[in-house]
Amino acid sequence: MHHVTAQSQGPSEVALPETASLTIGWLSTYCVGVELRPPSYFALAALIDGPLHGYAISQRARELSGGRVRLSTGTLYALLERALSESLVIAGEPYVEGGRQRRDYTLTLAGRAQLADEAARLAHAAKAVSSRLRATSEAVLT
Numbered sequence: 001m002h003h004v005t006a007q008s009q010g011p012s013e014v015a016l017p018e019t020a021s022l023t024i025g026w027l028s029t030y031c032v033g034v035e036l037r038p039p040s041y042f043a044l045a046a047l048i049d050g051p052l053h054g055y056a057i058s059q060r061a062r063e064l065s066g067g068r069v070r071l072s073t074g075t076l077y078a079l080l081e082r083a084l085s086e087s088l089v090i091a092g093e094p095y096v097e098g099g100r101q102r103r104d105y106t107l108t109l110a111g112r113a114q115l116a117d118e119a120a121r122l123a124h125a126a127k128a129v130s131s132r133l134r135a136t137s138e139a140v141l142t
Helices: 038-045 054-064 073-085 109-141
Strands: 002-004 012-014 022-024 030-032 089-092 095-097 100-102 104-107
Touching: 038 054, 038 073, 038 109, 054 073, 073 089, 104 109
Parallel strands: none
Antiparallel strands: 002 030, 012 022, 022 089, 089 104, 095 100
16 A cells, blocks of 8 residues: 655635635545445546536446445445545535535546546456456366
8 A cells, every 4th residue: 555645734725716616625644545445436436527516426326337336315425525535526615506505526636546546456356357267167167
């Protein structure tokens, strides 16, 4: 496991147009190469194409996982809080849409790197197991 350490006095503010602001999560010791569980993996993957609010993240994660990942509200917001604290995502300012308060989340470069590492880990594992299954299939069938 590799550690990248960044220090901060608090959340970082990014200059945006006067009607918007953006708070970036606290930076702390961040462990690169930590395995993501499927809910976190697909929730973060939902943000690859751009910012989404919580409900849209949940729906996109379900689509990407072929229906296998169904995020409850509690699970979704707990993993988003963790992702914010690890600077994997940033959160925009709350806004109201259709009478509901929303907040968009955006994947950071660190979040993209974490997803890329996990995708590579999963691909390697799948290749190793598939290779062994093919290599031993004749012995099992005979």
